[in-house]
Amino acid sequence: MAFVVKVALNASCASWRRHNNLLSTSSGLKIGEPVGNRLKYSIPSKRKVLVAMANTPVQSSEVASTVASENVGIPIMMNGCTGKMGRAVLEAAISAGLNPLPVGFGGPEDSGKILDFNGRQIEVHGPSDRESILSSAFKDHPDLIVVDYTVPAAVNDNAALYCKVGVPFVMGTTGGDRELLYKTVADSKVYAVISPQMGKQVVAFLAAMEIMAEQFPGAFSGYNLQVMESHQARKLDISGTAKAVISCFQKLGVSFELEQVQLIRDPKLQVEMVGVPEEHLSGHAFHMYHLTSPDGTVSFEFQHNVCGRSIYAEGTVDAILFLAMKVKSKADKRIYNMIDVLREGNMR
Incomplete structure (x- = not known):
C-alpha cells in the first residue's frame, strides 16, 4: 500500500495538470509512476481451487x-x-x-x-x-x-x-x-x-482525514477536486472508502459530487494508466484524490494503493x-x- 502527498510549487505545471485533466481516460497519461515500479511485491504461487x-x-x-x-x-x-x-x-x-x-x-x-x-x-x-x-x-x-x-x-x-x-x-x-x-x-x-x-492502515488514514475535516473546516474552500478509484472489474459501485474521504473534503470546503468520481474498471486502463500490476487485476484498490487551488498554483495529492487482500x-x-x-x-x-x-x- 502506498500513501503519497505531493505539493506542486510550479505554477505552470499545476495549471497544465488542471487544464489537461490528469484523470481523463482519454489523455493516455499515467497517474504518477506505476506502483509496480515503486513497490516490490512478493506474489504467492497460484492456488489449486476445486472447492x-x-x-x-x-x-x-x-x-x-x-x-x-x-x-x-x-x-x-x-x-x-x-x-x-x-x-x-x-x-x-x-x-x-x-x-x-x-x-x-x-x-x-x-x-x-x-x-x-x-x-x-x-x-x-x-x-x-x-x-x-x-x-x-x-x-x-x-x-x-x-x-x-x-x-x-x-x-x-x-x-x-x-x-x-x-x-x-x-x-x-x-x-x-x-x-x-x-x-x-x-x-x-x-x-x-x-x-x-x-x-488498519487505510482506516488510520481515514481517521486522520476526519480529524482534519473536523478541526479545519473550509481549509480547502474553492479548491478543485478530482477523484479516481480503480477496483477489480466486478466492483461496479463507488467504494465506501472513497465516499468517506470525499465527505471529509466536502467538510473542508470542496464542492464535489459522487457522480464526479472516475471509476476505472477496464483492465487495460488499470495496467497502462493507473499502474496496477497485472497479477492484482482481480483484487486491488487504488485511490487518488487530486486537489488544485483556484489559480492553479498549488496542488495536493492523496493516494492509497492496495494490492491483494x-x-x-x-x-x-x-x-x-x-x-x-x-x-x-x-x-x-x-x-x-x-x-x-x-x-x-x-x-x-
Missing part, C-alpha cells in the same frame, strides 16, 4: 507461532468462505491460532459444498438451515465469534439472525441498509464490530481478537468500528 483452498501463511512462522500460542481456542464461524475475501480471512485466522468451525453460511448455490482448507473441512449451509446451524454452534461454543464476508443483499438478514441468536459478530460485508443494521444491533445489545473497511484479512483478525476481549470483559459499549480497534493499540 479446496491451499494455505499460504500471512505471517512468518516465528511470529505466527507466537501469536497462535496466545489465541488458541477462539472459535470463529466464517460466513462467505467460498469467496476470495473469506478464504483470505481463513488463512490469516489460522495463522493467528484461531479455530474455524467446520460450518459456515453461503448462498443457495453453495449449499452442501465441502471446503477443504489444508486438512480442515468446512461445510457450507444455505439460507434454509442457517438458524439451527448457528444456534447449535453457539450452544457448543459460547465464546464463538461470527465473521461475515457474504454479499450486500444478505447483510441485514444475517445481522438480524446473529442478533436473534445472540452471537457476537464482525461485519466486513459492505452494503445493505446500514442504518437498519446499526439499529438491529443496538436493539439486541449484541457485541459487534461493523466496518466497511478492515484495512491480506491487509483486510489481517485487520479482520485484529477485529476478532478485539471483539473477543470486549465480550470477555463485558464491556458497556456494544457496537465498535475499526477506529476503536486501532485505538486499543493491541494489534499484532
Whole structure:
C-alpha cells in the first residue's frame, strides 16, 4: 500500500495538470509512476481451487507461532468462505491460532459444498438451515465469534439472525441498509464490530482525514477536486472508502459530487494508466484524490494503493481478537468500528 502527498510549487505545471485533466481516460497519461515500479511485491504461487483452498501463511512462522500460542481456542464461524475475501480471512485466522468451525453460511448455490482448507473441512449451509446451524454452534461454543464476508443483499438478514441468536459478530460485508443494521444491533445489545473497511492502515488514514475535516473546516474552500478509484472489474459501485474521504473534503470546503468520481474498471486502463500490476487485476484498490487551488498554483495529492487482500484479512483478525476481549470483559459499549480497534493499540 502506498500513501503519497505531493505539493506542486510550479505554477505552470499545476495549471497544465488542471487544464489537461490528469484523470481523463482519454489523455493516455499515467497517474504518477506505476506502483509496480515503486513497490516490490512478493506474489504467492497460484492456488489449486476445486472447492479446496491451499494455505499460504500471512505471517512468518516465528511470529505466527507466537501469536497462535496466545489465541488458541477462539472459535470463529466464517460466513462467505467460498469467496476470495473469506478464504483470505481463513488463512490469516489460522495463522493467528484461531479455530474455524467446520460450518459456515453461503448462498443457495453453495449449499452442501465441502471446503477443504489444508486438512480442515468446512461445510457450507444455505439460507434454509442457517438458524439451527448457528444456534447449535453457539450452544457448543459460547465464546464463538461470527465473521461475515457474504454479499450486500444478505447483510441485514444475517445481522438480524446473529442478533436473534445472540452471537457476537464482525461485519466486513459492505452494503445493505446500514442504518437498519446499526439499529438491529443496538436493539439486541449484541457485541459487534461493523466496518466497511478492515484495512488498519487505510482506516488510520481515514481517521486522520476526519480529524482534519473536523478541526479545519473550509481549509480547502474553492479548491478543485478530482477523484479516481480503480477496483477489480466486478466492483461496479463507488467504494465506501472513497465516499468517506470525499465527505471529509466536502467538510473542508470542496464542492464535489459522487457522480464526479472516475471509476476505472477496464483492465487495460488499470495496467497502462493507473499502474496496477497485472497479477492484482482481480483484487486491488487504488485511490487518488487530486486537489488544485483556484489559480492553479498549488496542488495536493492523496493516494492509497492496495494490492491483494491480506491487509483486510489481517485487520479482520485484529477485529476478532478485539471483539473477543470486549465480550470477555463485558464491556458497556456494544457496537465498535475499526477506529476503536486501532485505538486499543493491541494489534499484532
